[in-house]
Amino acid sequence: MDSTPRVKMEDVARTAGVSVATVSKVVNGRYGVAQATLTRVQEVIDELGYEASLGARSLRSHRTNVLGILVAEFEPFSTELLKGASSAVGSTGYELLAYSGGGRGADVGWERRYLSRLSGTLIDGAIIVTPTVVEANTGVPVVAVDPHTGPTGLPTVDSDNFAGAVLATEHLIGLGHRRIGFLGGRLDLESARLREDGFRKAMDTAGLPVDEALVAVGGYRPETADGPARVLLGRADRPTAVFAANDLSAIQVMAVAVELGMTVPDDLSVIGFDNVPESALASPPLTTINQPLQEMGAEALRLLVDLIDGKERSTHLRLPTELVLRASCAPPRH
Amino acid sequence: MDSTPRVKMEDVARTAGVSVATVSKVVNGRYGVAQATLTRVQEVIDELGYEASLGARSLRSHRTNVLGILVAEFEPFSTELLKGASSAVGSTGYELLAYSGGGRGADVGWERRYLSRLSGTLIDGAIIVTPTVVEANTGVPVVAVDPHTGPTGLPTVDSDNFAGAVLATEHLIGLGHRRIGFLGGRLDLESARLREDGFRKAMDTAGLPVDEALVAVGGYRPETADGPARVLLGRADRPTAVFAANDLSAIQVMAVAVELGMTVPDDLSVIGFDNVPESALASPPLTTINQPLQEMGAEALRLLVDLIDGKERSTHLRLPTELVLRASCAPPRH
DNA sequence: ATGAAAGCGCTAACAA
DNA sequence: TTGTTAGCGCTTTCAT
Numbered sequence: 001m002d003s004t005p006r007v008k009m010e011d012v013a014r015t016a017g018v019s020v021a022t023v024s025k026v027v028n029g030r031y032g033v034a035q036a037t038l039t040r041v042q043e044v045i046d047e048l049g050y051e052a053s054l055g056a057r058s059l060r061s062h063r064t065n066v067l068g069i070l071v072a073e074f075e076p077f078s079t080e081l082l083k084g085a086s087s088a089v090g091s092t093g094y095e096l097l098a099y100s101g102g103g104r105g106a107d108v109g110w111e112r113r114y115l116s117r118l119s120g121t122l123i124d125g126a127i128i129v130t131p132t133v134v135e136a137n138t139g140v141p142v143v144a145v146d147p148h149t150g151p152t153g154l155p156t157v158d159s160d161n162f163a164g165a166v167l168a169t170e171h172l173i174g175l176g177h178r179r180i181g182f183l184g185g186r187l188d189l190e191s192a193r194l195r196e197d198g199f200r201k202a203m204d205t206a207g208l209p210v211d212e213a214l215v216a217v218g219g220y221r222p223e224t225a226d227g228p229a230r231v232l233l234g235r236a237d238r239p240t241a242v243f244a245a246n247d248l249s250a251i252q253v254m255a256v257a258v259e260l261g262m263t264v265p266d267d268l269s270v271i272g273f274d275n276v277p278e279s280a281l282a283s284p285p286l287t288t289i290n291q292p293l294q295e296m297g298a299e300a301l302r303l304l305v306d307l308i309d310g311k312e313r314s315t316h317l318r319l320p321t322e323l324v325l326r327a328s329c330a331p332p333r334h
Numbered sequence: 335m336d337s338t339p340r341v342k343m344e345d346v347a348r349t350a351g352v353s354v355a356t357v358s359k360v361v362n363g364r365y366g367v368a369q370a371t372l373t374r375v376q377e378v379i380d381e382l383g384y385e386a387s388l389g390a391r392s393l394r395s396h397r398t399n400v401l402g403i404l405v406a407e408f409e410p411f412s413t414e415l416l417k418g419a420s421s422a423v424g425s426t427g428y429e430l431l432a433y434s435g436g437g438r439g440a441d442v443g444w445e446r447r448y449l450s451r452l453s454g455t456l457i458d459g460a461i462i463v464t465p466t467v468v469e470a471n472t473g474v475p476v477v478a479v480d481p482h483t484g485p486t487g488l489p490t491v492d493s494d495n496f497a498g499a500v501l502a503t504e505h506l507i508g509l510g511h512r513r514i515g516f517l518g519g520r521l522d523l524e525s526a527r528l529r530e531d532g533f534r535k536a537m538d539t540a541g542l543p544v545d546e547a548l549v550a551v552g553g554y555r556p557e558t559a560d561g562p563a564r565v566l567l568g569r570a571d572r573p574t575a576v577f578a579a580n581d582l583s584a585i586q587v588m589a590v591a592v593e594l595g596m597t598v599p600d601d602l603s604v605i606g607f608d609n610v611p612e613s614a615l616a617s618p619p620l621t622t623i624n625q626p627l628q629e630m631g632a633e634a635l636r637l638l639v640d641l642i643d644g645k646e647r648s649t650h651l652r653l654p655t656e657l658v659l660r661a662s663c664a665p666p667r668h
Numbered sequence: 669a670t671g672a673a674a675g676c677g678c679t680a681a682c683a684a
Numbered sequence: 685t686t687g688t689t690a691g692c693g694c695t696t697t698c699a700t
Contacts, residue, residue, distance in 0.1 A: 019670065076611075122387075342677060343677065358680085679691095
């Protein structure tokens with residue numbers, strides 16, 4: 001069933017009547033091969049459809065021209081970054097390898113494990129998305145996107161989470177809301193902390209007290225946001241508006257609201273964060289805070305390439321956030 | 335600058351005072367290791383943060399528990415598939431490795447090259463997205479999504495492109511359009527051919543002639559669709575509606591229309607195909623044909639896993655398409 | 669200009 | 685139970 005086993009360098013060598021060493025030289029464009037030999041070997045390569053095994057090659061050469069993007073899971077956030085990185089890689093000559101575990105929020109420390117698994121052999125450098133265990137000591141250059149610690153240690157790309165959260169909260173307040181709930185993100189991520197800080201700052205500035213009973217942790221994922229959302233909206237003195245720390249949990253909040261018989265935005269205003277494409281698809285379309293995710297992916301990739309090339313650069317890039325008005329927020333009905 | 339070089343099995347062995355073979359046994363859970371040894375080695379592994387190199391391991395063992403998804407580029411279509419595959423991989427125990435070249439539509443034969451590069455070593459099986467050169471003879475099991483040849487050779491997952499195209503065309507006709515343009519996809523893809531067939535079929539059924547001057551090739555990408563779109567809309571007898579063979583080119587058609595001073599849908603109706611999230615973000619939101627991309631990704635992954643496990647299964651999965659009404663189509667103004 | 673041989677980090681027989 | 689010995693497919697000195 002398995003049919004033809006891969007054609008390997010040895011096959012090419014035998015067919016062309018040369019040694020594997022010579023084939024290797026041809027494949028890698030090394031000097032010291034006669035024109036005639038080169039031509040013949042190249043013909044055999046084309047004919048047999050030979051391509052060097054990335055695994056074997058990288059084991060020996062420690063330079064692969066492949067860049068890694070390590071994510072816990074392929075979901076809207078990471079795939080937007082991927083699109084950005086993909087468009088930026090075009091001009092660099094590198095190829096891209098995105099690696100993810102089984103999903104299910106991947107266990108703690110996944111970033112370190114994936115990195116050791118791939119670095120030193122397969123990849124020349126890595127972008128790690130939302131890592132929590134950040135170690136500076138890795139064999140290869142690493143750039144973090146939206147990490148645990150904020151701008152320390154690793155070179156980092158993120159967006160202005162604090163300002164964005166202020167924007168979101170101010171929007172709700174401007175609409176007339178006073179009882180505003182906050183559904184936070186993953187406690188281990190800097191972005192989640194900054195978004196909560198921004199929320200509290202804006203409330204404070206407006207002279208509004210924060211009811212701690214209306215502050216919950218949603219964990220950035222629909223499944224983990226569901227329970228807290230139910231508790232929040234099930235209260236007798238439930239909020240008239242909820243700021244969810246990312247779009248996925250905001251969408252979940254809307255789903256729970258509908259399930260409890262409410263209408264968004266009439267009975268409840270909801271605002272998210274990220275502006276992943278899915279936010280526009282929700283019904284109603286979700287008002288949210290835009291993070292330039294594709295740009296962030298592209299910048300992370302450029303930063304990584306510069307790091308590999310040994311170019312010194314500012315080690316922290318913070319991109320701006322902005323309010324995106326759609327249909328999930330309205331003045332409170334009272 | 336590179337700091338600590340990766341910790342390898344030899345380091346663990348030396349620290350624990352055993353041979354690398356023993357460490358290997360511990361890492362891979364093989365029998366024949368004393369409890370005390372196992373504990374000690376495990377401690378050292380944890381302490382040093384050791385993780386086996388995927389490259390080295392796979393070179394030797396030819397079983398990696400990693401599944402590959404090979405794409406030409408990370409764009410909305412492939413990333414939707416990725417999301418689906420990612421959610422399906424959770425329960426299987428496999429990890430996911432998505433590989434892409436530099437973008438720029440990757441040269442012809444990329445699928446074969448990527449496959450030889452990774453198969454035989456790094457991955458136990460692969461999903462190839464929109465391949466054009468389909469070869470049955472690869473070292474590992476392969477599933478194709480939306481391939482060149484249609485349901486021959488390779489196990490395949492696709493959607494009902496023909497029926498979807500009929501749906502799209504009928505929608506336009508039902509709105510009262512008679513001069514309908516068609517902006518086709520990549521000629522080397524079966525899906526593009528079927529979508530054109532569906533278009534012609536629906537026109538024929540409605541007794542409408544197809545003006546060949548209004549049929550162009552857009553190539554599925556914004557850049558390649560731009561020129562043909564300009565030609566189509568620049569004509570004196572331009573169409574009142576355009577069916578673009580995928581969302582990305584439909585969005586480009588709308589952009590060109592606006593640039594030429596038209597309003598969508600007042601002056602021109604546009605319908606797309608795919609229903610990638612981006613279609614909902616366009617202005618106006620794009621009416622389109624839904625392909626269940628995430629499901630397709632999930633099904634492709636399940637099919638691949640069954641193939642690896644040697645389970646026989648239907649080798650071709652065709653999922654249904656459906657019309658998604660948004661705001662880019664209206665009756666012709668006349 | 670070419671090939672022989674060593675070895676990258678790991679696993680799998682086989683011996684001890 | 686453990687260690688020794690071969691490689692996996694490739695690149696890279698170093699002879700020839």
